[in-house]
Amino acid sequence: MKLITTIYTAIGLILAMLCIVTIGYIQQTWKVKNSIDDVLYTSSVIREGERAQKLILDLETGLRGYLLTGQQAFLEPYRRGKTEFEVSMTHLDSLTRAYPEQNALVKGIKKDADAWLGSFAAPLLESKARERLSAQDKAQYDSLFNNTVQLGIGKSLMDKARGRFDKIKEKEERIKEDRVKGLNASLIRTNEIAVGLTVLSILAGGFMAYLLGKTIKRRFKRMNELAHSIAQGDYSVSLVDKRNDEISSLTQSLNVMAAKLQNSFTHLTKMNKELDQFAYVVSHDLKAPLRAINNLAEWIGEDLQTQDPDIIKNLSILRGRVHRMENLINGILAYSRVGRQSLPTSRFSVQDLFKETLENLAPAASFEVKMRTPLPTITGERTLFYQVLSNLLSNAFKYHHTQSGRVEVSAKELPEFYQFEVKDDGPGIPKEYQTKVFGIFQTMEARDVKESTGVGLSIVKKIVEEKGGQIWIESEKGQGTTFVFTWPKEHVTSKIPTPFYHDGAKA
Structure with a gap:
């Protein structure tokens, strides 16, 4: 396998692990979101039930104030509460529609409230409105008041509705508590899964990077040792690398270079030996004739026994050229070495x-x-x-x-x-x-x-x-x-x- 393919594979595995982490985290996030939605739903049911109970209290308070004082102002909270109670019960019915037991309690509350309005509140309001018309109407109102309000019939109906509200609230509180516990468990589980998968990805990525780095480092170390040996003048070294990747190609190139250097070094050694032999020949074979020429020039000068300045000058120039030639030979030999x-x-x-x-x-x-x-x-x-x-x-x-x-x-x-x-x-x-x-x-x-x-x-x-x-x-x-x-x-x-x-x- 090519080295770059190995690196890409390792990177791909690490990215795959990161994808798994991301997917797992997203799944847990959705679970947490659903748990939050459930908790919010329960809170909405409890809150709407409390609002409906308050509206019932407004109905009772408005009716009681009007019956006691006869003032129309007390009917305003009654009428407003009646309208808003209808809206609240409709909303509460839609919230509990998926839960039959809770919805049945809502319908029961609606039935109790309708009974209170139809059989209790409406007759009293109608009779109270005619009370001042005649003594008979007042007597009829007093009788109705004593037979309903005094006997607690209205209160009984509303107490039944409030009891149903309490049951709804109690059940929703238990559901809410269970869902909050589930939400907390989901959050903990999400963190555990996220941390676990992240740590697993880090360990897996680190392990793969360690193996890959160790392998590459070991091979480069061997190549560095090979290059160092070549730098030290040992050209006979070589490496065997059968992985068939980029490093193998580089190793093969180093082997070829070492072999060529070895051949060049062998050839250079041979050439240096020949050059040294040539230098010896030049030094020995050329200097000897030069020394002979110098000696002959001295002998000729002695044999001539002349004072002719031209002859003396020419012989001196001749010996000078001989010395120059000898110095030139020495200089060439020194430079070459x-x-x-x-x-x-x-x-x-x-x-x-x-x-x-x-x-x-x-x-x-x-x-x-x-x-x-x-x-x-x-x-x-x-x-x-x-x-x-x-x-x-x-x-x-x-x-x-x-x-x-x-x-x-x-x-x-x-x-x-x-x-x-x-x-x-x-x-x-x-x-x-x-x-x-x-x-x-x-x-x-x-x-x-x-x-x-x-x-x-x-x-x-x-x-x-x-x-x-x-x-x-x-x-x-x-x-x-x-x-x-x-x-x-x-x-x-x-x-x-x-x-x-x-x-x-x-x-």
Whole structure:
């Protein structure tokens, strides 16, 4: 299975778990909503029943006030209560229609109320209205009043209705209590299910992510170990990955790269051996004829025993060309070996090395050489640094345009490097030549004027860059030259030439 397919599958399973959580939560939410609706329904029944009871009380109070005082004002609550009672009972009937037992009680209340209105309230109101017409009507009212009101017939009818109201309320209160308990249980169950499903989703998602991450991490770790081995120069390593996914493809690419590097390294090793053999041949077979030519030139000079200045000059030029050729061979060999041979590392004082370099170069007394700043102590290949410093100082002495001059060496610390400067007050280097001077065989002056191979600064640049530093020139024509180079604080393993070569070529 492809890695991206595995990731999509894991994400899909996590999303599926989240969907299950959402669906479960929605279902429980609907149950809670239904429970709330049931509680609200019960509350509506109780509230409407209490309102109807209050209207009954208004009916009784209005009728009683009118019967006692005969004032029409007391009939207003009666008439209003009668109208509103009809509406309330109709609403209560619709609320309880789905529950036969409660609806039967409502119908019974309606029947009791109708009986109270028809057989009790209406006759009394009619008789009370005729009471003042005649003594007979008053006697008839008094008789009716004594036979109904005094005997509590109206109260009996309404008490029966109130009893039915109490039964409705009592039953609805029990139903409400049960439904509130059910609502609370639904809320608790909803929270439990939501939390449970969420925790389950988190655990499942975390477990899948852990397995996937662990698998990918383990495989990348193996790939990192492979890449590290390759970086350390072990190109014979390889990995076997049969999962047939993107990481497998990357692993296969690393294996192919390692194999190609191994082949290249083998070929390079072979080429280096051939180059070393060639260097030996060049050093041995070419230097021998040169030394012979030099000896012959000396013998010819001795045999001629002449004072002819032209002959002496030509023989001197001949020996000079021989020395130049030998130096050129040495320079080419040294340049070719930069970066291929290891030198021992140590911690050394650049300041002490600077003094040693001056002793070996032995500049003319007319030159003033000083340190502008203290020079640091660094860790690295001492011979390597000596070669760089020696070449730069030799340049300053050899190519100065006068017989006396001033050379200054300084250093400053940067976050990751030390920056060194070798400054002279010589003729300077025009900007158009400041890059070319580091090219091999490049010289600023004709070799007949200043004997040079043009290899020294090329080696200096190659050594500095091999160490991870940089070198450049700050100069204007006629204003002196400053060679600036950086040297890493942390030691970088490098390979440099042996034997040591020194040229002192300006360019």
